[in-house]
Amino acid sequence: MHRRATPGRGPSRRAEGMPWSGVREILDLALQCPNPIRLEVGEPSFPTPAHIVEGAMKAAQDGYTKYTANAGLFSLRTAIAKRYHRLYGVQIEPEQVVATAGGIAAIATSLIAMTDPGDSILLPDPCWPNYEMLCALLGLGVQRYPLQPNAFVPDIAQVEAQIDDHTRVLVINSPANPTGAVFGEEILRELLLLAQQYNLFILADEVYDELVFTSTPYRSFLQVAAHDPHRVIVVNSFSKTYAMTGWRVGYAICPEGLSVTLARLQEAFTSSPCAIAQKAAETALEGSQEIVTEMRETYRRRRDMCLIEAEKLGLRVIKPEGTFYMMVDIRESAQPSRDFAKGLLMSESVAVAPGDTFGPQGEGFIRISLASTEEDLRRGLQRIHRYLRKSSEQM
Numbered sequence: 245m246h247r248r249a250t251p252g253r254g255p256s257r258r259a260e261g262m263p264w265s266g267v268r269e270i271l272d273l274a275l276q277c278p279n280p281i282r283l284e285v286g287e288p289s290f291p292t293p294a295h296i297v298e299g300a301m302k303a304a305q306d307g308y309t310k311y312t313a314n315a316g317l318f319s320l321r322t323a324i325a326k327r328y329h330r331l332y333g334v335q336i337e338p339e340q341v342v343a344t345a346g347g348i349a350a351i352a353t354s355l356i357a358m359t360d361p362g363d364s365i366l367l368p369d370p371c372w373p374n375y376e377m378l379c380a381l382l383g384l385g386v387q388r389y390p391l392q393p394n395a396f397v398p399d400i401a402q403v404e405a406q407i408d409d410h411t412r413v414l415v416i417n418s419p420a421n422p423t424g425a426v427f428g429e430e431i432l433r434e435l436l437l438l439a440q441q442y443n444l445f446i447l448a449d450e451v452y453d454e455l456v457f458t459s460t461p462y463r464s465f466l467q468v469a470a471h472d473p474h475r476v477i478v479v480n481s482f483s484k485t486y487a488m489t490g491w492r493v494g495y496a497i498c499p500e501g502l503s504v505t506l507a508r509l510q511e512a513f514t515s516s517p518c519a520i521a522q523k524a525a526e527t528a529l530e531g532s533q534e535i536v537t538e539m540r541e542t543y544r545r546r547r548d549m550c551l552i553e554a555e556k557l558g559l560r561v562i563k564p565e566g567t568f569y570m571m572v573d574i575r576e577s578a579q580p581s582r583d584f585a586k587g588l589l590m591s592e593s594v595a596v597a598p599g600d601t602f603g604p605q606g607e608g609f610i611r612i613s614l615a616s617t618e619e620d621l622r623r624g625l626q627r628i629h630r631y632l633r634k635s636s637e638q639m
């Protein structure tokens with residue numbers, strides 16, 4: 245008997261329901277414009293340092309061309325554990341580390357390990373849109389705790405007000421994308437207390453931890469939760485610190501039992517991160533860290549230049565304490581941020597990330613990226629200011 249071909253049914257509701265990033269929308273439009281100033285980008289403006297690339301070439305020649313253990317190479321996990329001792333004085337075991345295909349895979353597997361469908365995740369507002377994409381795919385509810393638009397830090401009472409019986413995980417991202425805010429130790433402690441009180445997991449996304457400009461040393465959540473590590477997963481990545489976005493290496497640091505779960509979960513997705521890229525990441529940790537300082541100082545210089553330029557223009561920006569992003573206040577235009585970003589691209593040829601893509605609290609802002617040249621940043625800010633003035637005069 246001949247089986248009749250079933251007509252294609254199209255993508256699932258789940259796939260269709262995944263929210264799309266407004267940054268991508270602007271990026272796609274920017275690609276159609278001749279020579280726009282690109283301030284929407286979310287990746288370092290530096291090439292991967294040469295010695296890391298050489299480490300990868302050597303790894304390929306040495307035969308690191310096969311699957312690795314699900315949790316990654318033990319030598320890489322050991323180097324990561326040493327990093328935490330070097331930077332934060334915390335003692336973690338290599339067995340707690342699971343290497344993943346970028347920080348995003350560490351977040352995805354962590355969320356699966358910590359939740360069941362129907363649970364809810366408490367996200368900062370505004371935040372990196374990919375968390376919400378994952379929640380949609382995993383059948384997780386999203387609750388949002390507002391970050392105050394003056395400095396983009398949370399008010400603990402407002403975080404608590406969002407918690408209900410479904411809440412399972414509190415996501416903390418500091419230094420934060422898109423705001424550049426760095427949460428002080430006291431806030432982190434209060435968030436931990438809340439998590440303890442309501443028995444929540446904490447997912448601390450620290451992928452920008454080496455891009456901090458404050459004089460007070462950055463505190464990892466591993467330090468803050470040293471006495472109660474069982475509810476905390478810290479996620480990190482090589483993407484931002486070592487300009488390695490394309491290599492796709494990140495990791496999760498988990499309580500020991502959970503690391504076994506995460507490693508098993510990886511079998512279903514990627515099995516393990518790319519072996520060659522893992523060796524490149526190991527080279528990054530073992531080599532000189534001067535490049536990290538150099539990149540950070542470049543971002544700091546660009547940030548300081550933007551603060552001065554914005555002040556000269558009378559443009560309101562929120563001073564970032566870390567990352568390579570800066571929020572620009574466009575509330576006086578009374579245009580939704582998405583329309584503003586599109587209008588700015590069309591009339592001034594400047595691409596920026598619209599604030600609404602990061603959550604309701606991002607509305608009224610656009611995000612610019614310091615991963616651009618000083619010249620582009622200066623000209624970009626001048627054009628943003630001109631467009632803002634024009635659009636507020638039209639009100």
Ligand SMILES: Cc1ncc(COP(=O)(O)O)c(C=O)c1O
Pocket residue numbers: 286345346347348349372417420421449451480481482483489493494
């Ligand atoms: C806040 C935040 N977390 C995690 C990531 C994940 O980065 P990757 O998957 O490249 O390691 C990013 C990337 O932009 C980010 O901004």
